[in-house]
Amino acid sequence: MTTHAPRFVLFEPTHPGNVGAAARAIKTMGFHDLALVNPVGHPDPEARARSSGALDVLESARVAGTLADALDGCGFIVGASARHRRLGMPELDPRECAAEVLRACAARPAAIVFGPERAGLTNDELDLCQALVYIPANPAYSSLNLAAAVQLIAWELRAAQGVVLDTPPPESPPAGVEDMDLFYEHLERVLLASGFLDTGNPRNLMRRLRRLFNRSRLDQNELNILRGILTSLAPGSGRRDWTGPP
Ligand code: SAH
Numbered sequence: 001m002t003t004h005a006p007r008f009v010l011f012e013p014t015h016p017g018n019v020g021a022a023a024r025a026i027k028t029m030g031f032h033d034l035a036l037v038n039p040v041g042h043p044d045p046e047a048r049a050r051s052s053g054a055l056d057v058l059e060s061a062r063v064a065g066t067l068a069d070a071l072d073g074c075g076f077i078v079g080a081s082a083r084h085r086r087l088g089m090p091e092l093d094p095r096e097c098a099a100e101v102l103r104a105c106a107a108r109p110a111a112i113v114f115g116p117e118r119a120g121l122t123n124d125e126l127d128l129c130q131a132l133v134y135i136p137a138n139p140a141y142s143s144l145n146l147a148a149a150v151q152l153i154a155w156e157l158r159a160a161q162g163v164v165l166d167t168p169p170p171e172s173p174p175a176g177v178e179d180m181d182l183f184y185e186h187l188e189r190v191l192l193a194s195g196f197l198d199t200g201n202p203r204n205l206m207r208r209l210r211r212l213f214n215r216s217r218l219d220q221n222e223l224n225i226l227r228g229i230l231t232s233l234a235p236g237s238g239r240r241d242w243t244g245p246p
Helices: 016-028 045-059 094-104 146-160 177-194 205-216 220-233
Strands: 007-011 033-037 062-064 077-080 111-114 131-133
Touching: 007 016, 007 146, 016 033, 016 045, 016 146, 077 094, 094 131, 094 146, 111 146, 177 205, 177 220
Parallel strands: 007 033, 007 111, 033 062, 077 111, 077 131
Antiparallel strands: none
16 A cells, blocks of 8 residues: 555646646546646636546645745655656656656655646756656657646556555655755755865756766665765764664
């Protein structure tokens, strides 16, 4: 049994009709956790109409001002992209995405983030993601309507239920998005202090490091080790050991 429901996050959707249709798509597949980041024109009668019998999902959607807030409490985060991207992130198909998301939901809610209708997700949003999901559509015309993309991803999640739910939860839960953020801040401070990160010539270093660590999907224990290492590197800390988890 999953202990958490997957979260569907719509980042800056611009058409209320799509938001309503996405709420309906989620509910038809048995899910309910919808989050909206800066939705244009919310609430809106068009969204209500398109949600049809899924008004409960629409009305209980959490509305956030930043993607990080919408992802509050989440562990595994996947960005849905309408095209292949060369970003050094693992790219999943919808079936693999469903299996991974449900597995991760055993420990914390996992989220799938969908981009705005016109432009899709930018690097700033993808900085918070650990993998991409791409629906392998017509290569010459691969961009689905936002709610249609939500529907397909939600269907795969429904189909995967029962197949992956027997997996035992991991020994240490995946690190949460808030802890990862603190880690990146800590890492940046240490790299600045050591001079390795040169503000005059940052060479995208922090973004590259985020991609590297996001890809490895750290658990809480591993993150504690890394934080401990960073602390031990602070001049005068005198701490060189790691004694393992309590
Ligand atoms: N023009 C944008 C597409 C926006 S479609 C672009 O080229 O990126 C709105 C959102 O629906 C996308 O950001 C993505 O989250 C989702 N989506 C659309 N088609 C998809 C596909 N083939 N695979 C995965 N997600 C898709």
